Each structure stands twice: as C-alpha cells, then as structure tokens.
Amino acid sequence: MSDAGRRIDIRVPVLARVEGEGALEVHAEAGRITDLRLRIYEPPRLFERFLVGRDHSEVADAVARICGICPVAYQMSAVQALESIFGVEPDEWVRAMRRVFYCGEWIQSHALHIHLLAAPDFFGYESALAMTADHPGEVRRGMRLQALGNEVMALFGARAVHPVGARVGGFHHAPAAAAVRDLRARLEAALPEAEALVRWAAGFPLPDNGQDFPYLALRNGADYPMNRGRLSASTGLDAPVSELADHVAEEQVPHSTAFHARLHGEPYLVGPLARLNLNADLLPTETRALLGETGPALPSTNPFHSLPARALEIHAALVEAVRLLADYRAPERPHAEVTPRAGVGYGATEAPRGLLWHRYETDGSGRVTAARIMPPTSQNQARMEEDLRATLEARGLDAPDAELRFLGERVIRNYDPCISCATHFLDLTVRRR
Amino acid sequence: MGAAKPGARPRVAVHKLSSCDGCQLAFLDLGEDLVRLAELVDFVHFAEAGPVDPDAEVDIAFVEGSIATPDEVARIKRIRANSRYLVPIGACATSGGIQALRNLHDGEKWLAEVYPSPEYVESLATSTGIADNVDVDYELWGCPVNGRQVLAAVRALLWGVDPVPEQDKVCMECKRAGNVCVLVSRGTPCLGPVTVTGCGALCPAFGRDCYGCYGPAENPNTEALGRRFRGLGLLPEEVARRFHFIHSHREPLRSAGRRWREDRGADDP
Numbered sequence: 224m225s226d227a228g229r230r231i232d233i234r235v236p237v238l239a240r241v242e243g244e245g246a247l248e249v250h251a252e253a254g255r256i257t258d259l260r261l262r263i264y265e266p267p268r269l270f271e272r273f274l275v276g277r278d279h280s281e282v283a284d285a286v287a288r289i290c291g292i293c294p295v296a297y298q299m300s301a302v303q304a305l306e307s308i309f310g311v312e313p314d315e316w317v318r319a320m321r322r323v324f325y326c327g328e329w330i331q332s333h334a335l336h337i338h339l340l341a342a343p344d345f346f347g348y349e350s351a352l353a354m355t356a357d358h359p360g361e362v363r364r365g366m367r368l369q370a371l372g373n374e375v376m377a378l379f380g381a382r383a384v385h386p387v388g389a390r391v392g393g394f395h396h397a398p399a400a401a402a403v404r405d406l407r408a409r410l411e412a413a414l415p416e417a418e419a420l421v422r423w424a425a426g427f428p429l430p431d432n433g434q435d436f437p438y439l440a441l442r443n444g445a446d447y448p449m450n451r452g453r454l455s456a457s458t459g460l461d462a463p464v465s466e467l468a469d470h471v472a473e474e475q476v477p478h479s480t481a482f483h484a485r486l487h488g489e490p491y492l493v494g495p496l497a498r499l500n501l502n503a504d505l506l507p508t509e510t511r512a513l514l515g516e517t518g519p520a521l522p523s524t525n526p527f528h529s530l531p532a533r534a535l536e537i538h539a540a541l542v543e544a545v546r547l548l549a550d551y552r553a554p555e556r557p558h559a560e561v562t563p564r565a566g567v568g569y570g571a572t573e574a575p576r577g578l579l580w581h582r583y584e585t586d587g588s589g590r591v592t593a594a595r596i597m598p599p600t601s602q603n604q605a606r607m608e609e610d611l612r613a614t615l616e617a618r619g620l621d622a623p624d625a626e627l628r629f630l631g632e633r634v635i636r637n638y639d640p641c642i643s644c645a646t647h648f649l650d651l652t653v654r655r656r
Numbered sequence: 657m658g659a660a661k662p663g664a665r666p667r668v669a670v671h672k673l674s675s676c677d678g679c680q681l682a683f684l685d686l687g688e689d690l691v692r693l694a695e696l697v698d699f700v701h702f703a704e705a706g707p708v709d710p711d712a713e714v715d716i717a718f719v720e721g722s723i724a725t726p727d728e729v730a731r732i733k734r735i736r737a738n739s740r741y742l743v744p745i746g747a748c749a750t751s752g753g754i755q756a757l758r759n760l761h762d763g764e765k766w767l768a769e770v771y772p773s774p775e776y777v778e779s780l781a782t783s784t785g786i787a788d789n790v791d792v793d794y795e796l797w798g799c800p801v802n803g804r805q806v807l808a809a810v811r812a813l814l815w816g817v818d819p820v821p822e823q824d825k826v827c828m829e830c831k832r833a834g835n836v837c838v839l840v841s842r843g844t845p846c847l848g849p850v851t852v853t854g855c856g857a858l859c860p861a862f863g864r865d866c867y868g869c870y871g872p873a874e875n876p877n878t879e880a881l882g883r884r885f886r887g888l889g890l891l892p893e894e895v896a897r898r899f900h901f902i903h904s905h906r907e908p909l910r911s912a913g914r915r916w917r918e919d920r921g922a923d924d925p
Contacts, residue, residue, distance in 0.1 A: 266725045266728070267767065267770065267777055269757075269758055270755075271770050272769055273754070273755075277897065281901070285754065288902075290677065291681055339684060339704070349706045350699075350706020351706065352705060353706065355691055355694075366687040366691075367687065369685065370687050373685055382858060383681075383685065384682075384802075385678060385799060385869070387864065388862055395864040396862035476776075641677075
C-alpha cells in the first residue's frame with residue numbers, strides 16, 4: 224500500500240451485510256481520493272406524504288415520531304409553521320416555556336451524545352458502559368444531566384420521548400408551580416456539574432482539523448437561538464426563515480436516502496458549532512465566561528469543536544431554564560385559541576443537531592395539503608463527506624483500513640447525525656488504485 | 657434464564673429496524689439502572705450504545721422498528737434464528753408503526769411523491785410489525801415503550817417467567833389516577849376506551865385526548881366508540897383518522913378506520 228502507484232483493490236466489509244444504514248465507500252488513486260460516498264440508509268418512512276390530509280392538531284404528535292432523540296425540535300418547528308399560517312401569536316408565557324422545553328431537549332440530547340456516543344472514542348472504549356468501570360464519575364454525571372433534561376421535557380410533555388404536551392398555540396397543560404419549583408432547584412444544583420462537564424470536555428484530545436466551510440444557524444440578536452430568529456450564515460446571509468429554499472438546494476443522490484443540501488452551491492455546517500460561531504455574544508454571561516476560560520477560540524472551523532460547543536450549550540440551557548422558571552406562575556390557559564385558515568407557513572428552530580426547517584400548506588379547515596421537512600442531517604451530509612475527504616487524505620490513505628475506518632466513524636459521529644447508531648455500523652470500503 | 661449456563665451472563669441484543677430510535681431510549685435513559693443492568697447481562701449488540709455484533713447468538717433480542725425494506729426482511733430472519741427470545745418493542749415493531757399508514761394507500765406511489773428518484777431507494781410498499789414476518793415470543797407495546805416495561809420484561813425473562821402483558825384499558829388507569837374524563841366532561845374524542853394502558857394515562861392527565869399510541873386493548877369496542885365520536889360532531893373521515901394513526905395496521909383499529917372511511921363514504925385524505 225505504500226506504493227501509491229500500484230493498482231490495489233481493497234474491499235473491507237468489516238461488518239458483512241449489516242444494516243447498510245451507514246456505510247462509507249472510498250475510491251483512491253495514487254494516494255488521492257477520487258470518489259467518496261457516505262451512504263446514509265435510513266429506510267424512508269414517508270412522513271411528508273402521510274402528513275397530507277391530517278388535521279393541524281395531529282401534526283405535533285405525528286412529527287415527534289421522526290426522531291426519538293429530538294422530538295421537541297420537530298414539534299416546535301411544526302407548530303411554529305402552522306401558527307404562522309393561522310396568524311396565531313403565542314403569548315410571553317408560551318414563548319418562555321417553549322424555550323424551557325427546548326432547553327430540556329438540548330440537555331438530554333447533548334449529554335447523550337457526549338457521553339454515550341462520543342466520549343468512548345477519546346478514551347479507547349467500545350462503549351460508555353465499558354467506560355463506566357474506569358470513569359464512573361464522568362459517565363454518571365453525564366447520565367444525571369441526561370435524566371435532568373428528560374425531566375424538563377416531561378414537565379411539559381408528560382414523557383421525554385414523544386412528549387404529549389405540545390399543540391398549535393402553546394401547551395395542553397401548564398405544569399404545577401410546586402413541580403416547577405422542585406425541578407428548578409435541581410436544575411440550579413446541577414450547574415456546577417455542567418461547569419465541570421465543560422472543563423472536562425475542553426481537555427479532550429481533539430484532532431486539529433481546521434477546514435474551510437460556511438455555517439448556518441438562526442440568529443435573533445436577543446437570545447441564544449432555539450426557536451426564533453432569522454437565517455444567519457458566515458457568508459453574510461441574513462434572511463427570514465421562509466426563504467431558506469431560495470438559498471439552499473436539496474438534491475437526491477443515488478447512494479443515500481438523506482438528501483444533500485447546499486448553501487449557494489457549497490456544503491455547509493449546521494449544529495452546535497455553527498450556533499456558537501454565530502451567537503457566542505448571546506450566551507448567558509456565566510456560559511460566556513466559561514467559554515472565555517476553556518475555549519475554543521471562535522469562530523472555529525474545526526468540526527471537532529462541536530463537542531465543547533455541546534458541553535457549553537448544556538451549561539447555557541441549564542442557566543436559561545433556571546432563569547425562565549424563576550417566579551413561575553401557571554397561566555389561566557396555556558395556549559392561544561386557533562382559528563384555522565388556508566395558507567403557507569414556515570417554521571425553523573434549532574434542533575440539537577442544527578437547523579430544522581418545516582414548510583406546510585393547509586386548506587381552509589386547517590388540514591395539511593403539503594409538507595416539507597429539511598432536517599439537520601441532510602443539511603450536514605454534504606459537509607460530512609467533505610470533512611471525511613479532507614480528514615482521510617490528511618491522515619494518508621496508506622494508513623491501515625482499521626485506522627481509516629475508526630477515523631471516519633469519529634468524523635461522522637462528531638456531527639451527531641440522526642443516524643448516530645448507523646455510524647457504528649460503518650462498513651468501510653476502500654478501493655485503492 | 658433457566659437454561660443459561662451457571663455463571664454465564666445472559667446475552668442481550670438490541671436491534672434497530674425502521675424507526676425513530678425512541679424505544680432504544682427506554683434503555684439509554686435508564687441511567688444508573690442501565691449500569692446495573694449491564695452488570696447482570698452482556699449487551700452483545702446494541703449499536704447506539706456501542707457494541708456491534710448483529711449476528712451474535714443471544715438469549716434475548718429486543719427489536720425496535722418495523723419491516724419496511726427487503727434487507728430488513730432478511731435481517732429479522734437472521735435475528736430470529738439467533739435468538740432464544742425475540743421481543744419486539746414499540747409500535748413500529750409490534751404493528752408497523754406510524755409509517756404503516758402507507759399500507760392503506762399505494763406505497764410505491766407515495767415513495768415517488770417524496771423522492772424525485774424513487775428508484776434509488778430500496779423500500780417495501782408496506783411497513784409491518786415483526787410478528788407479521790417471523791414468530792415472536794413476547795411483545796412490548798407503546799410509542800414509545802418506557803424503561804419500566806423493558807426492565808420488567810428483562811427481569812421476567814431472566815427468571816424464566818412469562819412476562820404478564822398489560823390488559824387494562826387506558827380508561828381503567830385513568831380512573832385509578834383520578835383524572836377527569838376528557839371524553840365525558842369535554843367531549844374530546846379520546847381513544848382511552850379502546851387503548852391498552854402502560855403509558856400511565858399521560859394524555860388525559862394533561863387534559864387532552866388519548867391518541868392510542870399504546871395500541872388496541874383486548875376486546876375493544878371500536879364500533880361504539882366511533883359512533884360516540886360521530887355523535888360529538890366528527891365527520892366520518894375524522895373518525896377514520898382517529899383509528900388510523902400510530903397503530904393503523906393493527907386490528908381492530910385497521911378495520912374500524914376502514915369502515916368509517918369506505919363504508920361511510922369518507923374522503924380519502
């Protein structure tokens with residue numbers, strides 16, 4: 224393999240015929256990658272089709288089922304889009320509590336990603352469970368934070384997976400003041416744990432992997448973005464969310480069921496690092512101070528800095544939830560009245576993995592006549608391929624397949640795509656010529 | 657597990673097919689209990705948690721997700737062959753899940769409407785539960801299942817006991833919890849009278865209708881409930897949609913929805 228001019232055909236089906244949900248195929252010639260394909264093979268479930276004909280009141284319960292790890296994000300983008308059609312303006316209580324609801328999901332999802340998915344890579348373990356024996360404090364701290372995030376979601380949604388509390392206009396149910404007080408106290412008590420997590424994550428040996436790419440996130444100029452803002456990108460883009468499709472083109476490629484999206488023709492990044500790069504000035508004061516102390520320096524174009532960004536967002540979400548739940552009072556009614564009408568509406572919020580965009584059309588009775596959903600994974604997919612290409616070439620394609628495969632898995636896992644599990648099945652094929 | 661070798665820890669696999677990953681969280685959200693469980697059993701395959709060995713022989717295989725691609729048909733046969741107990745978990749695995757809504761329509765046509773190049777996508781026209789494809793030993797229902805359910809199942813199976821399936825309807829649990837009935841007091845079309853419990857009657861406790869995510873209870877009277885919904889002012893097509901949502905491929909919800917849609921002349925959405 225050291226002789227790059229030699230014609231070599233290597234096929235390494237490391238895990239023969241498993242899944243096929245995430246596989247990487249690399250074609251190399253003379254030490255350069257000539258073709259690289261990240262195959263995301265999540266079976267299609269046709270949500271955009273079966274939402275058609277459904278009443279607006281059914282959409283939040285349906286779209287939660289797109290992802291068990293970030294159901295709140297799907298619900299929040301959907302209700303926002305439908306509210307924009309119906310001209311519903313949720314009041315201040317609903318807006319604040321939706322932000323808390325979202326904080327819960329960030330805490331849960333980021334804690335799960337850092338501890339159960341990413342950390343074992345850095346410590347040389349197969350899994351977080353295997354890591355627990357040697358690093359019980361860190362793993363258990365992560366699980367406690369994950370559980371707290373789940374509790375926040377359950378406060379508003381009765382359960383953390385496919386919560387049942389969200390509706391167009393607000394919530395079905397307002398939590399009782401006593402439950403809020405109890406949870407808020409525990410969130411506050413967890414702040415030092417989140418701070419310790421940020422410091423721990425800042426010490427991970429992250430690959431030095433500076434790259435050149437545009438990134439995109441919401442920005443509203445008032446608070447760190449979750450469920451409101453305009454599209455903002457490193458390219459200078461500043462546009463309402465309704466215009467995303469004017470700037471981003473999605474294309475289907477033969478090797479993947481996730482579409483490839485490009486921003487003005489370029490692969491781009493969404494997610495925690497994109498948010499942090501564009502909105503660090505809007506972090507809560509305490510989190511900003513922690514960022515200043517622990518890094519990374521911003522803006523960063525090392526995709527691996529998504530990991531410290533996630534830790535910082537856990538901290539920020541805790542601070543936000545504690546702040547927003549202070550002086551909590553249950554309102555008389557936890558939602559605005561909704562009068563359906565025909566129209567087109569857009570909703571975009573910041574899922575843990577990045578911008579999640581929905582577009583709906585409804586008829587006069589509030590039934591969906593068209594639905595389009597652009598999840599973060601499809602927006603990141605082209606960027607993941609670029610990252611893989613750069614990272615593997617920088618390592619050198621004469622490296623052993625096992626090393627290249629592990630490196631590839633790490634690159635993909637770092638994006639925390641909604642196929643997290645599939646990336647463990649990375650079936651690497653390198654064809655060297 | 658009665659037949660497990662003395663000293664040998666039971667081997668457990670958690671597989672994912674067409675799904676949202678949400679039912680695996682019943683394990684991943686266990687926290688301290690997950691650590692304890694991992695001391696009692698060997699997770700030999702659980703991709704999201706780390707270990708990958710999909711063709712390993714195991715004592716218990718939990719399967720999340722429905723059968724929606726040709727590859728999944730082949731995979732579930734291998735999983736069945738390699739498992740002592742095969743336990744589908746969640747709505748997708750027990751009844752095809754929300755994506756089984758395609759079964760009521762022309763699945764291939766739907767695919768073409770979502771994908772500009774449907775020929776690139778390998779997918780079956782239907783989404784079905786595991787038991788529609790291979791024999792299963794026990795099923796955990798729910799969209800999603802929760803930690804209490806999976807722990808109870810593991811515990812029972814490890815001791816060689818048949819787990820006791822839930823039988824009560826959501827209504828029973830609701831009454832025990834002292835919730836105000838949303839169907840009676842507010843006229844909300846609640847599926848509690850025909851849905852099996854296990855969730856904790858979460859929706860009525862929040863003042864809203866049950867939408868049936870745990871699937872049909874035994875001997876549910878869908879006919880009477882459908883007429884009740886009609887009496888509340890729902891159109892036949894709206895009644896049909898209540899039955900055809902999370903468990904549309906499961907009888908008797910499937911037939912009930914069909915009757916309201918076809919016999920009673922509702923528009924096909």
